[in-house]
Amino acid sequence: MIEGLRESRVSDKIALTLFLIGLYGLIAKKNLIKKVMGLNILTSGIVLFFISLGYEKGLTAPIMEKGITDVVDPLPQALMLTTIVIGVCITALALSLIVRIYRRYSSLDVKILTGEGDE
Amino acid sequence: MSNFPILIVALPLCFAFFISLLSLTKLNRFCGHLALLSVGVSFVLTLCLGPRILAGEKIAYSLGNWPAPLGINLLVDGLSYLLSLIFGLLVLLSVIYSLEDHKGKYFSLVLILYAGMNGVVFTRDLFNLYVFWEILSISAYILVVSPQPASLRASLLYLFLGSLATALFLLGVGIIYALAGTFDMDALAREIPVIWRTQPLAILLVGALFLVSLGIKSGLFPMYVWVPEAHSLAPTPISVLLSGAVLKIGIYIFIRLFLTLFRTEVSLEGLILYWGLISMVFGGCLALVQEDLKRMLAYSSINQVGLILIGIGLGTKLGMEGSLYHLFNHALIKGSLFFSAGMIIESTGKRRIRELKGNGIVPFFPRFSFLMGALAIIGVPPLNGFISKWLICRAAVERGNLIVAALILIFGIVAAVYYLKVVQNLFSVAKMCQTEKRQSSSIPWIKYTCLGTLLGGSLVFGLLPSQGLYLIREAVALIFP
Numbered sequence: 001m002i003e004g005l006r007e008s009r010v011s012d013k014i015a016l017t018l019f020l021i022g023l024y025g026l027i028a029k030k031n032l033i034k035k036v037m038g039l040n041i042l043t044s045g046i047v048l049f050f051i052s053l054g055y056e057k058g059l060t061a062p063i064m065e066k067g068i069t070d071v072v073d074p075l076p077q078a079l080m081l082t083t084i085v086i087g088v089c090i091t092a093l094a095l096s097l098i099v100r101i102y103r104r105y106s107s108l109d110v111k112i113l114t115g116e117g118d119e
Numbered sequence: 120m121s122n123f124p125i126l127i128v129a130l131p132l133c134f135a136f137f138i139s140l141l142s143l144t145k146l147n148r149f150c151g152h153l154a155l156l157s158v159g160v161s162f163v164l165t166l167c168l169g170p171r172i173l174a175g176e177k178i179a180y181s182l183g184n185w186p187a188p189l190g191i192n193l194l195v196d197g198l199s200y201l202l203s204l205i206f207g208l209l210v211l212l213s214v215i216y217s218l219e220d221h222k223g224k225y226f227s228l229v230l231i232l233y234a235g236m237n238g239v240v241f242t243r244d245l246f247n248l249y250v251f252w253e254i255l256s257i258s259a260y261i262l263v264v265s266p267q268p269a270s271l272r273a274s275l276l277y278l279f280l281g282s283l284a285t286a287l288f289l290l291g292v293g294i295i296y297a298l299a300g301t302f303d304m305d306a307l308a309r310e311i312p313v314i315w316r317t318q319p320l321a322i323l324l325v326g327a328l329f330l331v332s333l334g335i336k337s338g339l340f341p342m343y344v345w346v347p348e349a350h351s352l353a354p355t356p357i358s359v360l361l362s363g364a365v366l367k368i369g370i371y372i373f374i375r376l377f378l379t380l381f382r383t384e385v386s387l388e389g390l391i392l393y394w395g396l397i398s399m400v401f402g403g404c405l406a407l408v409q410e411d412l413k414r415m416l417a418y419s420s421i422n423q424v425g426l427i428l429i430g431i432g433l434g435t436k437l438g439m440e441g442s443l444y445h446l447f448n449h450a451l452i453k454g455s456l457f458f459s460a461g462m463i464i465e466s467t468g469k470r471r472i473r474e475l476k477g478n479g480i481v482p483f484f485p486r487f488s489f490l491m492g493a494l495a496i497i498g499v500p501p502l503n504g505f506i507s508k509w510l511i512c513r514a515a516v517e518r519g520n521l522i523v524a525a526l527i528l529i530f531g532i533v534a535a536v537y538y539l540k541v542v543q544n545l546f547s548v549a550k551m552c553q554t555e556k557r558q559s560s561s562i563p564w565i566k567y568t569c570l571g572t573l574l575g576g577s578l579v580f581g582l583l584p585s586q587g588l589y590l591i592r593e594a595v596a597l598i599f600p
Contacts, residue, residue: 019290026283035279042286050293076296079246083289086253090282093260097275104268113276 011052018045032108036094043087050076123168124180124193127161128238135230142223151218154226158214158233162207172200173593188303192243197593199240201443202371205450206236209363212569213356216458219563232258239368245292245302249285256281259365263353273348280345284335291328294321308380329376337369340398343421350417355461358413362420362457363450370427370446378598388434395428396526403530406537410471412460415537422530423449430511433518436599441510443591448503448580455573456492459485462562476544482562486545488570493538495577498531503581
């Protein structure tokens, strides 16, 4: 059992703040690129949350050393590599869509998404 | 045979890689055929698992031979098999349908989508499920883009909502890991009731995160906005896949996580029942006022997903049978409806329902199959939609929930109104029939075979419901042993 949720740490609070800032950006911002930024901040919040699950002060990863008894959990870090890669994919895809949308509508306003000004 | 699960997932992924290389060479035009080969092989492998799965066996495979709590496990049981069967059939038909119209990278994306779908239903590891879900979502976002410029904004809208959904899911997975220290579903099934006793609020938070995320992904009432946009603006074969398969992923994950895994004392039945009811009512009412043919079909999908949820929310074995059977039937029916709508739009160039009136140039077969699909989804015997709606209705009556049963019947009539409006326009007397008969032969026969397969399926599973119920028996046995 990992005690991540039992004692809340500073990193958890930062992660939650980042998550909420990202959520706010994604929901409330009118500019499409700012929405993508919001999505990125939201994902970073989750990544930070996972990373802090695997962190214990004073403990280390058992790489190429013998006799270490107190080891940190290496799994969350490994998993977060995957999440970061997925986040990069999503960002790249969103930005490339936005470039093509901008070429067509000459605007980055969120109203485009609801179909105003179409046809 | 035990390594079939990984082959079913990995083959399309490998072929997707080769196809994206092949699309750069001069052999560009064979990409589709290669994709067809790989989907065909995967689908046949899925079918080969059939006899053993339906006999009640479960086929497990440990990746890299690491045992359960450490490594990632794939497991095919009744529920995964049913979903994998639907996905295989729809992807195969979509690839056949798009052989002539699309080329190159499109097919590698469809294969990645297929691999992701199978991965989601086979995996027993929560984080792995998230990764496969993201894989399938990203390829779906890209595939929504069609030559129509408005599809760009549909794709971006889908991307924002879909990424938010998977992010919420990932946060839930993180909290579960913090509580239980494992991602393995079997281990979690043992751990969650223990944690529930000490930290019920944390489990409730995870449940809420998962529900919101699945609600977005399967297009339920408040979070449905991407469904009509993406479904109506995507290319026809992708509309079929989105409606028949991608929406069902959300329902699958819901059943898998909440009904076979996290069995806590809190009962979600009421919530799911009313959520499904609201979605059904809302989707049905909005479908009535749509002018665009494919958009109407998209709202009808919201309606039908609501109906599936109602069956699950009734919480009885009969309701679950009806739901899973309707999930299967809806994939067949919506597939044939979207295919015929695509053909109608292709041959007339018109999307608005009103403009379809008196068009002699629509070939007979798409019109006929649209009629059959409409009858099936309304629930007219002897087509398959009737059987599953009957089962859900009967389950509602047996639970004493007469209002729910009445609403299901009323919204069957509402569905009849909006579908038959289209059918009436399609079959109305063609004024210019003699003068404009030119385009009726422009649809290649291979597209008709896709449509014919799905229609034949609806008829067979309507006439022989015991065959269909045999398919879902193992899936129901997982939830109500």
